[in-house]
Amino acid sequence: MAFKTIKRPKISLGERFYLQSILGGLWLTIRHLVLALLGKSRNKKELAGSGIGVTMQYPEARWDKHLPKYYRGAPVLVKGEDGRERCVSCQLCEFICPARAITITPGPIQEGPWGKVEKAPREFQIDMLRCIYCGMCEEACPEQAIFMSHNYLFTPTDKTQAIHNKAKLYELGGTRKGLVNKWNQYK
Known part of the structure; x- marks a missing residue:
């Protein structure tokens, strides 16, 4: 039976410490931060937010208007x-x-x-x-x-x-x- 040895590719120092993934995540976070500080965040009107962040202000704003017809509740x-x-x-x-x-x-x-x-x-x-x-x-x-x-x-x-x-x-x-x-x- 013949065996074929497969050589692993050489991994660079950046790939070894996941630098590309870490920098990509930081870029996404910084972009959301800048948009929130400028008041241009996504879904500002739909979530009834102030523009700082994209989180719905729960007790005041609810999902009732945004629920699809096929939503299965209780x-x-x-x-x-x-x-x-x-x-x-x-x-x-x-x-x-x-x-x-x-x-x-x-x-x-x-x-x-x-x-x-x-x-x-x-x-x-x-x-x-x-x-x-x-x-x-x-x-x-x-x-x-x-x-x-x-x-x-x-x-x-x-x-x-x-x-x-x-x-x-x-x-x-x-x-x-x-x-x-x-x-x-x-x-």
Whole structure:
């Protein structure tokens, strides 16, 4: 078996001490510093800054206006136009959740003519500390009862505040107007 020896290239002193990389990083930092001192930094208007730096001033300025439509925030439950719960306790979102953050206890519907046919969640909980905001629960729901909201401000102080129950999820979600898109023949 033949071996081929490969000679390593000679490394200069500048390459050995990473001088080119260090000087490139310093040049970038100095350029940002000069632009900030002149008040010409990038994204000054979008980030509502003073021109010194490109950091968003968080409590005063928020990302709400800059979020794209496809942003996946916290999952919420929605009601239909008629005020009924859209969730029918099929438990598909619970089964598909990779983090096992959703817990559903099904129960019957008491009011209306749907009482013998449909179910509704007796308990619906999402552990927001376990949720990974993947959006699979939204995709699996045949009734479009669970949506990923644009809410990203979530700061619980203890674990009990991090578990959203059915009432909290409906409060955050509100009502959703329009047809259920999965059954809309014109979509």
